[in-house]
Structures are given as structure tokens and as C-alpha cells.
Amino acid sequence: MGASPDRRVKIQVKNLTKRFGDLLVLNNISFDVADGEFISIVGPTGCGKTTFLNTLTKLIPATEGSILIDGKEADPKTHNLAFVFQEPTCLPWRTVRDNVAFGMEVKGFPKDKLEERLEYILKLVGLSDCANLYPNQISASMVQRVAVARAFAVEPDLLLMDEPYGQLDVKLRYYLEDELIRLWETLKATVIFVTHNIEEAVYVAERILVLSNKPTTIKAEVHVDLPRPRSLVDPKFIEIRKKVTELIRWW
């Protein structure tokens, strides 16, 4: 399953298989992601979306197959990745500000650039007012915003998001979806966005991968070539949304 031929390939997933003991989760999956592409992955619960992202980031080893980023074996130490986890994860001993700065500190951003970017990102995701609070003093949706901000802040060239907006209210979700697209357009990052929400997938992605039930393969891919900003009530938008919903019904 290839990306459009005129773009450089960023990520190559080759015959990726993952087993947990006898449980076959990812079954010989192959696909490419182009440089700067925005991909959405939708699939049933427990099909291995999180597992896929974890193998991509080397948090867990693949059983077979390989994942290459820019032609090299994927590795967070050599590639500039950022990951927004499904479960909001903040470091409880750091304030909101220091949590957002965390990725930049680990990656060794120079001090002045770090400060400047920190203020910008805090304002962008609306965390300036609670920058000095600790994670146990803010709501769950704010914690998730911190995780998103931390990922944005490191200017990743590959941004992985695992149902990042599931916990947020609709208003904030729309706002952050637009922010994400804006960020993607300015940073030219490659984004892999896992979601349960079909409307969200169609709204943000250039291409949607629909996964099957376990053992998981890619069931279909849907190109979304709508102009941006997209409208949720555009007939073409609705048509694509229906198409993906149809595919998902067949699970």
C-alpha cells in the first residue's frame, strides 16, 4: 500500500508481525508513509493500534518484519519522534510548564530557544494560566493537553498520536484538530493519528488506513483529497465519512 508516487517515502513498514505469546496481533502488515503525510489509522478496539505505535517507537520489539524511517531502522535515539499516549502521561513532579518543556530538555534544546518555544506552545494550547500548577491539580483533559503540548514542542518530524483527543470535550477537540493541522502545515511533520472517531479521521487526514479485527491486517485505505479548511457538512466530506463508516461496519 503506497503513498502517492511523487513524494519521498518517510516510513516503510515491511511485513510487520507482532505476537504476544500465542496471540497474533499484527499479521504481516506492510505500508509506506510519505514524508510530510498526515495518516489516520482507524480500527476496532484491541486490534493492535497502540501495539503498532509501540513497535514503531521501539517501546516493544516486533516479532518479525521491520520499520524503517528515512531508510534506517526506527529508533527514538536517532529520529526526532514525539508520541502522545492514549493514557495521559504527565510527570507528577513537574509543573505544567516543566512538563511541556520536558521533551525539549531531553533533546537538549538551547536555553533561549526552549524558553521562547515554551511560551509560544503554552499559549497555543491554552495552558499559560495554569503553567505553574502540578498535574494533580488540573483536570484529566488538561493533562492530555499537556501531553499534546509536550509532543508539539519538540518540533518532531514524526508525530504519533494515539487517540489523543478522546478525553477532551468537543469544543476543545475541534480547536486542537485545527491546531494540529496548522502545526502539521507549518512544521511539515509526518503525522500518524490513531482515532476511533471517523469524522475526526476524515477531517484531519490525507489518507485513512482501516484496520481489520485481530489478527490485524490493513483492510482498506481511503484517500481524502478535500481542500482545507474542511467543512463537516460539505457533501463530499459526508460521502467519504459514509464510505469509511461502511468499511467499518464490515468488521
Added chain:
Amino acid sequence: MSNTIADEIVHHVKERQPLTIWSVLGNEYFLYCVSFISFLLIWHFIAAAGLLGLATPEATIKEMIRLMSVKLAGKNLFGHIWASSRRILIGFAIGAATGLPLGLFMALNRYVNAIVKPVFDLFKPMPPIAWISISILWFGIGEPSKVFIIVIGSFVPCVLNAYAGIRIIDPELYDVIRVLGGNRRQEIFYVSFPAALPALFAGIQISMSVAWTCVLAAELVSSRSGLGWIIIRGMKLTKPELVLGGMAVIAIVAWIFSAATSGIEKLLCPWKRGIKEL
């Protein structure tokens, strides 16, 4: 670009309660006073009735005030407080300075763990006071033997808590730094140490109270100074006000030690404070 949606934020507004008789009676500080005063009253009546061989609170307090100026075995009350405290501070400092790093090393490196753990587990259940005879045999009856007991006593909880503090860290916190490309050294300094800090303080608190037990035991056995010695002295002279006074002073000084540790913990672990205390 306007940030109106993003700027929305949850405000924590503390509701003020109107002052009523029930809010005063239900106030925890008021209840603390009630509890403390009842305790003193019950103590007073039992002692005044001549029961249980107790001295009254007044007699006890008077005796302690007298000891502030009158010397007992060459030291006034503050001298004896310092004698005990100094032993604790030295012994505890040595115990913590060796125990905490050892516990951290054991949790972070499985080779260190494999080598140290079997021996440590062997000595762990042994009460520190069991070391008293050996300690006197090795160090004589002077200061070093008392300090040695305290070192042993505070060492064990420090090792255990430092070890547990690292082991209970949520693995997801390591994932956060790993996907950002952090190396092992960064994992340790950015995640392991700060995450284990509250557990280190828990170990320090336990060590402190063990240290008090140890210093008293050591002073009861052989000493010419310290709060434990004051108690023994009171026993030998059948002066209950001296015994009770010694006990009360120990309680107060031990409480101050523990409160000071909590204070330092709050400074170093500000995220453990609730919204209420901010």
C-alpha cells in the same frame, strides 16, 4: 488568531463557610485542643488520686523547668537533649548517606542487587538493638557504640524505601522519556530520582523513629547523658516526675525532628502538597 477557547480554564474557587457554632465545634484545630486538654485532665486526675504511681502534669513540667537551670551529671536539660540529638543526627546521617544510595543502586542495577540482596535480607529482620553487645564489644561504652546502633537502625529502612521507591515507578513514565530519545542516564536523572523522592522521605521518617528507639536503648544500657539516661535516673531515684518529664521531652523533640523532615519534604516535593496548602 484569537485563543478564546484555549484560554478557558478551570478556576479553583474556595467556598467560604459562614462562621457558626457548629463550624467552630467541627473545626479540626478546635478538636485538636479538645483532645489535648482532655488528655492532660485525665492524666492529672489519675496522678492526683495517687493511682499508677504517676506524677501530675504540673509536677512534671515544674521538674523539667527546674532541669533547665539545674545540672544533672554536669548537663542541664538542653545539654541532655543535645547529647541524644547529636547521637541521632550523626548515626542517622551515616545510615541515610549509605542506605539511600545503596537502595537506589540495588533497584537500578541488577548485578548490585544480586550481590547485596541475599546478605541484606539475612540482616534485615534483626532488630537493631540486638547489636548492642557486639557494639560495646567493638567500640567500648563511649559515643561510637551508641552511634553504631543508630547507624544500623536507620540504615535498613533507608535501603528498603529507596529500593521500593524506584521499583514502584509507573513504567509509562519511562516510556515518555524513551520515545523522546532519552538515554539511560537521562532516564535515571529525569525520571527515577524525582519519582523516588517521596519514598526516600518515607524511609527517612521511619529511620528517624527507629533512631530514637535505638538511642534510648543505648542510653538505658550505658550512659551518663541523654534523655534515656534521665529516665533511668528518675527510675533509680523513684522520681516519677523525672521519668515522665524525660518521656515528654523525648516526644516533643522526636516530633520536632519528624516535623522538620516533613517540612523539608514539602519544600523538595511541592507536587505532594494539595491545592489547599498552595
